[in-house]
Amino acid sequence: MAAHDAKSICRTCPARTPCLVVSIARGEWEGIWGGHTPGERRALVRDAVALRHDVRATVQALEHGTRFPPRPGDFLAVVHELTILGWGSERIGHVLGLDPDTVVRARARAGAAAAVLAAMGPGYRSEPAAA
Numbered sequence: 001m002a003a004h005d006a007k008s009i010c011r012t013c014p015a016r017t018p019c020l021v022v023s024i025a026r027g028e029w030e031g032i033w034g035g036h037t038p039g040e041r042r043a044l045v046r047d048a049v050a051l052r053h054d055v056r057a058t059v060q061a062l063e064h065g066t067r068f069p070p071r072p073g074d075f076l077a078v079v080h081e082l083t084i085l086g087w088g089s090e091r092i093g094h095v096l097g098l099d100p101d102t103v104v105r106a107r108a109r110a111g112a113a114a115a116v117l118a119a120m121g122p123g124y125r126s127e128p129a130a131a
């Protein structure tokens with residue numbers, strides 16, 4: 001079955017989220033699981049690991065009005081932390097020098113990664129095998 005066909009079946013599956021999480025937890029890096037290709041699952045795991053970066057100092061500086069771009073590897077965690085603090089996309093985009101659409105996409109990525117991280121538990125730090 002082609003990836004496109006498999007993904008369209010997953011789209012309406014009620015087990016989509018647990019299926020995705022279990023596939024990552026089991027290290028399934030082939031085929032479509034939870035509506036995600038192996039590459040998409042790897043990206044999700046990388047995002048989940050990135051969310052664990054300690055960005056408190058950056059977030060505090062931004063809260064106090066300092067405007068500067070976070071380190072590239074911290075970008076997703078900073079957007080996620082500011083979102084948790086209740087900042088909207090326009091405000092985040094303003095302090096990070098990004099357009100709101102970029103922030104909206106980053107928030108969606110971070111939200112999906114946070115869901116995976118929550119399901120995996122606090123000790124989850126593993127990286128997937130290289131493609």
Ligand code: SF4
Nearest residue numbers: 010013016019033034
């Ligand atoms: S791979 Fe997972 S999400 Fe897709 S149809 Fe099967 S159980 Fe559902």
